[in-house]
Amino acid sequence: MKFEVLEDTDAWIVRRDGVELARFDDQDQALADVAQRLRGPARPDLSYSLAVRYQVRG
Numbered sequence: 001m002k003f004e005v006l007e008d009t010d011a012w013i014v015r016r017d018g019v020e021l022a023r024f025d026d027q028d029q030a031l032a033d034v035a036q037r038l039r040g041p042a043r044p045d046l047s048y049s050l051a052v053r054y055q056v057r058g
Helices: 027-038
Strands: 002-007 012-016 019-024 049-053
Touching: 002 027, 012 027, 019 027, 027 049
Parallel strands: 002 049
Antiparallel strands: 002 012, 012 019
């Protein structure tokens, strides 16, 4: 499972395998959401990753 936390203009977006799961007002809430989703028994047949992508500053 590939999780991504993306900074957007007005939100932090949580995605898994390219599908949007949730939007939050701040990064901490988004990361806590991913942590909650990862709790529980791990499946040895799956790999897990997390990427954090920040908005480009001009």
